[in-house]
Amino acid sequence: MSSALKIVSRMTDKAAVIELHGDVDSSGDVAVKQAYRDAVSSGVSTVLFNMAKTAYINTSGISVLIAVVMEAKKAGHKILVSGVSPHYKKVFDLVRFSTYVTMFDTEEAALAAP
Amino acid sequence: MANRTVELKIPCETGYEKVAMRMASDLAEKMGFSQERAQDLEIAVAEACINAMEHGNQFDVSTKIYVTMTIHEDRLAIDVVDEGRSGRPSTQVEAPDMQAQIDGLIPPGGMGLFVIKSLVDEAEFVEPDLGTGNQFRMVIHLQQPGQPGA
Numbered sequence: 001m002s003s004a005l006k007i008v009s010r011m012t013d014k015a016a017v018i019e020l021h022g023d024v025d026s027s028g029d030v031a032v033k034q035a036y037r038d039a040v041s042s043g044v045s046t047v048l049f050n051m052a053k054t055a056y057i058n059t060s061g062i063s064v065l066i067a068v069v070m071e072a073k074k075a076g077h078k079i080l081v082s083g084v085s086p087h088y089k090k091v092f093d094l095v096r097f098s099t100y101v102t103m104f105d106t107e108e109a110a111l112a113a114p
Numbered sequence: 115m116a117n118r119t120v121e122l123k124i125p126c127e128t129g130y131e132k133v134a135m136r137m138a139s140d141l142a143e144k145m146g147f148s149q150e151r152a153q154d155l156e157i158a159v160a161e162a163c164i165n166a167m168e169h170g171n172q173f174d175v176s177t178k179i180y181v182t183m184t185i186h187e188d189r190l191a192i193d194v195v196d197e198g199r200s201g202r203p204s205t206q207v208e209a210p211d212m213q214a215q216i217d218g219l220i221p222p223g224g225m226g227l228f229v230i231k232s233l234v235d236e237a238e239f240v241e242p243d244l245g246t247g248n249q250f251r252m253v254i255h256l257q258q259p260g261q262p263g264a
Contacts (some may be wrong), residue, residue: 058226059161063222074218096212099212114230
């Protein structure tokens, strides 16, 4: 009964942006990883996950993101995350996931950062 | 005043934990807990339900997860009960080794119980009321010792 995850991907001058709409849990594993792979196949080295429209994420969903970060690290790609609610940022901080990605309040802030 | 209970039976399918988590946070706010505490509980209940689905019921869709919320004068207790298809998971928990997960040395995951214990005042397995299954209890207190209210 997950609100199906909808992924919207687009390119900007600075990074590939992957918007995660709806619920991020284990059911999104394949789709999220594929979105990342598709994004970097174009040659970009920075990927921003915009979670402003992420309604719900649990630790299974965080595990999906960890797997992406793991892949990105091996390939020398950078993962940014924006739009995480304070509610879920608390969980990201608890498990120390926020230590391994660069987090921003908004997509604009992420893309403006040096 | 007698305690009030709210009982919920949800399918063993991911996604349905959202019903329990929202009910728990609604009850918490109704009792006077802050929005932050209610949101903490919401996350903890979701994780507990998923643990029950995965570890207790082995994601068997023919099974159910039973969630009982008991409103006490000074606390809210949430019991999550599975049908005990596997052994009771340990409640010993360490902080997840995120570095090892990012480095691919260990598989991502295993963070649910740590998150639960970080967000609520009490979290433990208790003797199941019905004598079967695993019963996991989470409690948040309205007043915590030394702290000015919830």
